[in-house]
Amino acid sequence: MGVYVTHAKEETEALGERLAQELQGGGLVAFTGGLGAGKTALCAGIARGLGCTDPVSSPTFSIVNVYRGPVIFAHFDMYRIQSEEDLYACSFYDYLDAGAAVAAEWSENIADYLEEPYIAVEIEHLGGDERKITVRGAKSL
């Protein structure tokens, strides 16, 4: 387990870039933490670390954004996912089976369906630009 305090968006992104090293062969990152916590910045770092060049944005409305690169990066927002059928129908399993790197924001909503191993990332907004980021299940962080 690693606990990091970042003081700027750039630092959060840099942590995401390091996290990407664990996702070169695909895998899942499950985020917990509310609005404005910095999940999108962390995902932008992951995308950069994976070599994905598509612009990263929050998938709040689309549910999933897919960024192309040497490793496909599927960025989910589970806020409106209520059941396992929803999870199946938003193609979550298809991206995992395809060997993509998958990030899931609001993973609280799919906690019953998460299968080990995965990397759990909890982000707390400490006020201002400060964030406390707790990473579990990552070998190098």
Next chain:
Amino acid sequence: MITLGIDSSGRAAGAAVLRDEQLIYESYLDNGLTHSETLLPMVEAALAACGLSAAQLDLIGVGAGPGSFTGLRIGMALAKGLALPGGLPCAAVSSLEGIARGIFLPDGAAVLAAEDARRGEVYYAAFRRQGDALARLCPDSVGRPAAAAPLFSGEEKNIFVVGDGAQVCYNELKGPLPLEPVPAPWRLGRAAGIALGARAAFAQGNAVSAAQLRPACHLLSQAQRERQEKLKEAEHQ
């Protein structure tokens, strides 16, 4: 009668053409889930190699699940697109039945087709060969492999296990049952199995129009069924 079978419901994709009962073409691709890019060229190649146009087809069979959400829709969309202009009949073939029909079975032998449904559960269906027919022993179901065991109580002949859930079933049921996992190259779904299933469905009057073609619903796990029942009960109270 020319039947085109297409399958993109599982890990492997394929296209097959039957002239009456004779398999005249089959392709198989198990190279990651790239079905959206590969299925249409596979069907194109199948028709070209057989010297056929889509208008000359008499029946289109498609793997209807259980399977990958995206894969099912790729296959369905392609089948509908091919069938619509000529009003061709279509058959939604259970992917489990397709897998079972894709292997050779000795007469009287049973087969358990199982696809991984995650968290230790499998989608499964069982069949037995009776002469030229394949008899279904249970509807497409989902559960732990142990749930399928009573279907084979007292079975002495080898039960063949196919599908990407074959290993899970074998590990869990090999003690009580004489299971024989089919070797890996013959274990996944084949389009020929789907085409043969389509012919059987057509013969039984179960072909449908392109508009009526639908993938199978996502089967609910035991835990989910219980949860939904509880929710319903709570609503009634």
